[in-house]
Amino acid sequence: MTDTLFKRFGKSVLLLLMLTVFAPATAKDVYGFMTGNGNNGEIPIGMYKYDTAGGTPELLTPLSFQFWGGAYANGRYMMILSDDATGYLTEGLCTYDLATKELKLRYSQQPYQCTDLTYDYSTSTLYGIMVKSGGEEVKPRLIQINTIDGSYTKVADLNEKLVALACTYYGDLYAMDGKSNLYELDKVSGELTLVGNTGVKCITSEAQSMEFDRATGELYWTGLDENEDTFFNKINPYTAEVVSSSPVENNSLIVGLYIPFTIADDKAPAKPLNLTATAGDSGVTLSWTNPSALYNGDTAEAALTKVEVWRNGKLIHTVENPVAGADETFVDKSEDLNGKVRYIVYAYNEAGRGEGASVKLMTGDDIPSAVENLTCSKSGNDVLLTWTAPTTGKNGGNVNPDKFVYTITRQPDGKVFENVKDTKFTDNTITSTCYYSWQVTCRNDVGESDAAKTATIAAGNSLTVPYTADFDTDLGCAQWLVVDNNGDGSTWITNGKGYVYNTSWTNAADDSLVSVPFHFEKGMKYVANYDILAPDMFSTEHFEMSLVGNNGKQVLEDLKNFTTPDFSNPESRKVEFTVSETGDYQFYLAALSDAAQFMIQISAFSVEAVNEMDLKLDAFTASKTLVAGEEAQLDVKVANNGTMNAAGYEVKILDADDHVLVSNTVKEELKAGETTIVVLAYTPEKKGTLALKAVVEAEGDGVAYNDTVKADFYVLDKDESVVAVGGRDCLTDYPFWFNGSAFNYAQMIYSADEIDHEACDITELDYDYINEGDDLTDKHIKVYLANTAKGSVLDGWMPEEQMELVVDGLATFRKGEHTLRLNLAKPFTYTGGNLCVMTVKDDSEKSDNISFYAAYTTDDEIRTALYYGEDSAVDMTQIKGAARIGYLGIVMKPNSLASIAGAASADEFTLVKRGNVLSLSNGAAAQFSVMTLAGKVVAVKKNAVMIDLSNMQKGIYIVNVEADGRQMVQKVVLQ
Incomplete structure (x- = not known):
């Protein structure tokens, strides 16, 4: 029942203290x-x-x-x-x-x-x-x-x-x-x-x-x-x-x-015979025949003394002086009869109660049965649903159709239509084209029926080019219908990158992926692009791509005895085609391999029109992090997607309001099918996220959809720089683990050699992550920082009170690969030594889709400590070490750190004041005592790496610092 029972059940309690003691006359x-x-x-x-x-x-x-x-x-x-x-x-x-x-x-x-x-x-x-x-x-x-x-x-x-x-x-x-x-x-x-x-x-x-x-x-x-x-x-x-x-x-x-039990004494009556229960307008009518034999089977020797009728554990009727073998009837007229009712009828004699006869039935209104004759049909871009209302209850009871309301749920998008009263419904809300199905449930005051489900049909307007398959979402996958033509159960399945067919060992493949309809124009050239993976595992595959419309089937590509030389990297293929008539067509991607082959994977499927002049932007990037006030080099990747060479085209960079920031006219000829990088120089003005887009323009370019690429860039302050620590060798769950307990903590120590930076202010912490699931929105996190002399977490866990809380708020982890940028509430003073970073996640979200980058460390260099639990308090006995340390981008800027005049001359025993925060320059823990000039102690902090006096009144104070047997006394001015 459990992996380890009672491992937390080690109390010295010898007797349970209970509020109520149950002491039956005879314990069993x-x-x-x-x-x-x-x-x-x-x-x-x-x-x-x-x-x-x-x-x-x-x-x-x-x-x-x-x-x-x-x-x-x-x-x-x-x-x-x-x-x-x-x-x-x-x-x-x-x-x-x-x-x-x-x-x-x-x-x-x-x-x-x-x-x-x-x-x-x-x-x-x-x-x-x-x-x-x-x-x-x-x-x-x-x-x-x-x-x-x-x-x-x-x-x-x-x-x-x-x-x-x-x-x-x-x-x-x-x-x-x-x-x-x-x-x-x-x-x-x-x-x-x-x-x-x-x-x-x-x-x-x-x-x-x-x-x-x-x-x-x-x-x-x-x-x-x-x-x-x-x-x-x-x-x-x-x-x-x-x-x-x-x-x-x-x-x-x-x-x-x-619990051992005896139903009845041998000499007690047998159970009543022929018990029936019928629900009607006047109540439930019970009929039975009194027993004329004993429980042990003998003919009755003692007369019956009474017969009892019980309903759901309660005595509701007693027949006095019953006659053995006589027929009995009782009508239960209780007004609150509703739902499932269990009746038990017992006969008694001088030996006691006999075996009961029992019957169970549904009283009042029953839960409706599932709707019947459910159909769906297209009417333009709408879909009409019709069905027949239930006439019976789910448990065999009565139902009243006047009390029915229906709920319709559309898949795969999960849209719900509630409180439908009629037995037909028109869905006119379809905006995305894909294969849909609908399920209908019927509800009354008692409960809801099981769902009835329609067939799956393609609905919505036919698609136009350009089209790129999105195999990473439910709606994207639902633009393709899996058809298992041979019905053997081995067919196409999605893997998030595309669709995979794993060949049956016993049956030849006959399995198709059928697209929703596409609209193609007569006389226009099109190209279908796709990646196919078919590793040669002593096998060959047969794959066919065809186009089916009103004028029949057109085979676009037929790959027989086909394999790809690489076991993990697919082969990219292009198939050009035209259609003989303007209209709607569907792609059929068919696996037709013989039995006992290996697999076919189809991914990166797209369709686009072919034009003589067609320049396409593939990417828009920066070679390094942008800094406010510094000129940046922005790289725009241009591809000639047309059939003729191009020259004299213009590449521009625009801001979010479509103002042109910089442009470049390229005179060099770009041959058809080739790509080039166009570099443009741009100087951002201020820190923050910068939304830009690159545009390519060429005379005669009749394909506009691929001329623009948008990108977000992050701009640092002029005097800020990024120091990357940790590494990117692998992926981990921490620093914020969403597949475990409500609370998790991670402490990581980054060494001075790894940071390789002099004393400065830390203004921002950046974590790169990959979210392979849905967005996780508004998750509560905290981050603490501390300068430390520790080189390993094996030297001990650093308590929160010895660290400075720099981030406390809600974070969103967007789907895909992103950077979580955590701006510190106020800059943290880094003193040039080792840095301890503690991250805290306080959220019960359960997701195993979030991963962070990390680097491996050695067994004698454990610099990561982890704690997971349902309690916010860290259980020191449950802390674990990890031989990996997370990747972290530390944004730093110079500060005016200077020792306060008159500080003690002992080595590294120097008091540092930044704003109203005091600490030792070496990051060591100390006891800070703060007094007024009159000698009144107004603040004390023990075993802490800093003390924050921001909440104190302005004025002059005396600060006493004790650490490692040394002491200093210093005047401090709070402004």
Whole structure:
């Protein structure tokens, strides 16, 4: 159930303090597996017995296995065991004899792990919540387990990770999630219906278990709360309310619960016969026949004393003086009947209550079934949806179409249309052309139906050139439809760069990528560009590109027995074509390789028109960082995309308002198909982000879409420079890790030799990152800086109070490759030695798409320390060292650092004042005491590398500094 149970559960608590003590008149036995206790492991794990009043757990058999759920089934206690905490070394479904205490291990040929198991006596089925397969996490799923060989069959995927499972005697399945929400669980669909929240906060990574006392219908639940105290609670299965709690000695957590039960005394009545329930306008009518036999099968010897009718755990009707074998009828006229109702009818005699007969039905309005006959059809640029309203309920109950409202969700963009009342709908909001599908759900006051989904169709205006495929977004990929013509399941899949076909070992390929429609003009020349990768792995591939329109199929390229010489770099290809008629056409990219070949990857697909004169801008860059007031060289890459040579063309650079900043007329001839770099000189005026665009103009250039390239440049102040430290050998998660805990800290020490710069002010910190997912917006980060004599993080973690907070705010990590520029709230005084940088991320975002550049270091040069946790306070026992140090661009500018007159003459024991911040020039920690001229102490800071007096009143103060047994006293003027 967990990788290491109770590793944080080491308290010396011997008895749980509970608000309510549940002490039934007669406690029943409880069996289960103890995974840990408050004595921190002094009591062995294994099989135990206690009772429903808590009691003292009695050890039956110590078992040194990891426990993954257990339940009593078919006369034996069954449990899933493994030899390790992860579940990789799985023993499988093992059996334990409660009488002989014998354990029979069984090595599993189908290894899996569950959070909890339960047995359904109504169908003789063992269920489990599977969360791992062979030690690897999987999507939580409900499974049925074969009690003979331990194999499993998947029932349904689950929308929540469930940690406890229990089944009533009559087959109602209940489950608990990690947030202590109790659900009723559908045994066929896996659908969860919320009952309620128990109000108990649990440590969700620890084991839990539930079990019904099937004789009484009482539900028991055990687990570990947020205070690391175990609990053994009785809860109401109809409301999720905690009815009572009882302690378990030694703060023991026993899971895989089993409560032995007896349905009835042998001489008690058998269950009533022929129980039916029918919902009508006047209520629910129950009909049954009173039993005329005993529970043990004998003919009744004692007359019936009464018959009771129970609804959802409550007694609602009693038949006095019933006659054995007589037919009975009762109408439940309760006004609040709504939803699923379980009725149980019991007969009594002098020996007690007999076995109950049970029936379950939906009362009131039911959740609608899925809509039927859903269709979609194009009407110009719009799409018309039609469907038929449900006539039955999802659970077999009644529905009223007058109460229906529909919700329509369009994919792949996820646009939602709500509160639709009619059974037809026109989607007139399509602006992007791609393949779409729509799903429709029906909702009433009770709930929402399952979704019905349309076919996938191309919608939107046909595309025009130029076109470049965007295989990195859902909408971009959705401009291509995957068609598995041979239906073998091996077909094109997207990998973020393009589409890949991995050849089937048994079937020849017949799989197409079909584009949305493109509009092409008769007589115009076009070219399709694409990259193809087909590594020669003792294989050859067959790829065909064709164009299909109203006048049939036109094969543009047919690559038979094709491979690329490079295993990772694709081959770029150009295919020129014309069309015989103006109209709409679709590209078909077909994999037609024989069976047992290797793979085809298609990427960088684009289509453009061919013109005699067509100059194209490929790139717009600067050779180095721009500095305000200094002339910069801007490089513009020009490509001749036409069919004739070009000369006398003009390249210009414009600002955001389209004012021309600089231009250059190029006289040299640029041949068709070649490229050149045009250099233009420009002097930026001020610091900041500069948005520029380059434009190329040539007489007769009839293709305008590729004449302009925009670029953002960052301009430094005139006296600023950038020092790059760390390195770019690899990628790491830090300094800001978004795939872990809510809080993470990274401390890195950059050496004086690495920085190689004299004392100065640091004004900005730049981190280069790659975000392969969506934008992460407004994430809270902090950055601290400190001058330090430490050369390694192994010398100890530097507390926040010894550092200067220079960044505290929200940062956005945009999709793609960017630089995070962190301007310091105020310049930091760097004294020329080693520099410690601590970064903090305070955000619960979960994303593994953010990476930062770093360099490798050696084992004896650990200059990075990391901490991750759910608590903002750093746990010193959890700090880890890393043999990598992050890349960082440090923006520096000269300052007027000068020692304050009269400073002590001891080596490097010099007080530095920058603004109202005082520190030692060597960055060492010291004790600072600040007094008024009258001798009143107004500020003290111990073991700190600086003291900030900005919040003090202006005036003259006496500062006393003590460090390494030395002391200095200095006057300071605050202005």
